[in-house]
Amino acid sequence: MKRYVTYKRVSTAEQGRSGLGLDAQERDIQIFLETYSDVPFEIVGEFTDVLSGKDDDRPELAKAIELAKRTGADLLVAKLDRLSRRVSFIAGLMEDPKLSMRVAQMPYADKFQLHIYAALAEQERDFISKRTKAALAEAKKRGTKLGGMRDATMKRNEAVAANADARAKKVAGIIVPLRDAGKTLRQIADELNTVGIKTARGGLWQASQVQRTLDRLERQDAATESL
Template identity: 75%
Template sequence: MKQYVTYRRVSTTEQGRSGLGLEAQTRDIDLFLANYSDEPFEVIGDFTDVLSGADNERPELTKAITLAKQTGAELLVAKLDRLSRKVSFIATLMDDKKLSLRVASMPHADKFQLHVYAALAEQEREFISKRTKAALQAAKARGQKLGGMRDATMKRNEAVKANAAARAEKVRGLVLPLRGAGRSLREIAEELDKAGVATARGGAWSAAQVKRIIERLEANS
């Protein structure tokens, strides 16, 4: 029988008390078990931490990993960032030959692919931070210090542009190689969905969105 140890994490005490975030993670885990797991299966342990993703000292995660390794069960999480937002921490887990890891939102991803996605996510966070700071500095240099509706609108526009560019950079390593291999915009959109890469609004990818991503990447090349 296939065995799993499930792990969930929320980032604040309020989320832990109210169930916000936990419900969505439980839903994703249940979807994986119902649609992608070998049959029959058994969940032999369920663990939840209420801590920041930057904190690697998570007692419930430690328990989940220990149980999974002792029993040979797979450690199942809803999304990769529920383990950690640090690629170095995730890489350590990937290198542990005694630990088998599955991510519900990327049901077909192997360890190498998960490592790549973790690295891309870390790059995205760093890029968004730098682009947002650069956009604000540029706005300040143009003399936008008086406030008002116009200044607020321009700052929002700068932030929107920075975030759009950051999202494009996030998928550069996936989109451009697929495009270079002759894949259609629709096929690339399907691959992004399969990889668990979310759009800005959290929906499914469309060919038009992929086209805009490619145009942004080419403009910034």
């Protein structure tokens, strides 16, 4: 029988948003088990850490790894970055001959492919950081001023974004469970309209607005993870 030890990780902020991060990870893990796993299978342990992705000292992950190695089970995570955002840490896990790993969102990837993916993701994050710093330095060199009307515009845009974020959180408790239950965007919009929840402009929901709200919630989770 195929055995798995599942591991999930969320930041403190994600956990505070009604466990949305955990729900999404659990959904992906279940999709993997139901669609890609050998059968029959058994979950021999489930572990969860509530810590930043930059913190590699995670007690529940250590327990999950120990149990997986002791029982011969595969360590199963929803996404590779749930293990760590540091390629060096992930590489250490990959090199352990006693540990087998599976990533739900990459069901056919082997250890070598996962290592490459982790390295590319780290390079991308590093490049984006350097690109941002270079753009700011170039603007400063040209004497570009960031005050005045631009400041006012930025503050206005920030206020609009903050309001949109707040509204997304308010409807997350309806939208996310319906999405996880397999409802279409159109069906979710109909449900919101049926219970009388209006859009930001006081109108009826459309499928495209549901998708934008889900995307905003995903960006909020990603932004929290980068802290």
